[in-house]
Amino acid sequence: MTRDSNSRPQGDPRTTDRIEIITIGDELLLGFTVDTNAAYAARRLADIGIVVARRTTVGDDLTGIETAVRAALDRTGAVLTSGGLGPTSDDMSKPAVARVFGRELQLDEEQLRRIEERWRKRFGGPLPATNRAQAFMPVGAEKLQNNHGSAPGVWLQDDAGRWVAMLPGVPREMRGMLDDTLIPRLRATSTGRVVRSRTLRTTGVPESALAELVRAMQPGLELPLAYLPSAEGVDLRLTSRELQSHQADALLEAQARRLTDALGAAIYDDGANSGQSDLAALVLDACRHRGLTLAVAESCTGGLLGARLTAIPGSSDVVLGGVIAYANAVKTDVLGVDLAALERDGAVSESVVLGMAAGARRVTRADVGVAITGIAGPTGGTADKPVGTVWIATDVQGRTASRRLNLIGDRDEIRVRAAQSALALVRASLPG
């Protein structure tokens, strides 16, 4: 006997606060398909306070699926699978999960009629035998309606209230079924807790140094903190998993404020809004607010800084332009960098970067000049100035600041880090 998704299964599922996700498919193991389903499901489950305790990926293999589902069910009693529900021989989720629950597969006449009708409308003619497989359901299973494809999802539950929900692998169908059917059902049984995060963005301080500052905080943080480094800086994510919505928000706010106090200027976004701020946009806002215009002079970044700034809508009221001064002759002839200084100190030096920042202002009449010169590699490094040596400078209406950076990474990363560091220096150099 199979039940329709409208009727409740015997014995309500117990309160779900922890779940495991199992994604199924050889293509996932081989790396041909990126597992976006698990990421999507995890985010949606977090919204309703369900913690994803573990994610597993297995191939299209009956025993592999069975073993993984049994182990996950033993740990949490609540399992979401994606994939392996199709009509072909590599689709083995239903038989595998039926085995875990000790159930037979049987033909669901109603489902068969639905599939036959759908087939007739779309392709005409009789249903191929392989597609009949989609009409077999484990005994006692409940169908989860699929508004976005032919294969229904399957909900299977035992007397103890332990359950497995099987969703299709096709991402559009998986998302649709999750949102339409499963999330509303799980929300109804959830504890009211939320899994909520807040992300603070930092730049200019290495991960290990940030961790040192966090460790020194007295008292320590009350929430777990994830360090998420990229070429632009380190994002810090606080996550609350145990609290009701308003308590979580209040604690995240308080902890974010303490982090901001502890880390100071390294933080450029305290996460109050999105935690996705672009430093370039913040620099533009800061200039606009003070009525300042800006121009760039770039050597090793070759226009990256200008591109970051002009990618922001509305940048034209702040950004006047810039010079890509790659060759020394452009540094001297266009930007007016002192030839003697260049010959004495080299193109990657404080005197040259200051000359470039001043030159950017002179040729554009901007209030703020910002300059970058460095060695992005992979060649061109020396003992004194290895690859990753970058000088940045700002000239704000004649008040200058400069900094030598020793950046790590490949050519791309060094260029991205250099542009980000220059933006941070502008932000730090603007009048209060």
Ligand code: AMP
């Ligand atoms: P299946 O339901 O296993 O037949 O999967 C159908 C298709 O959905 C596969 O060919 C993949 O392209 C895609 N797919 C399956 N699993 C995932 C997943 N976890 N993330 C993203 N795409 C997937």
Ligand code: MG
């Ligand atoms: Mg598959």
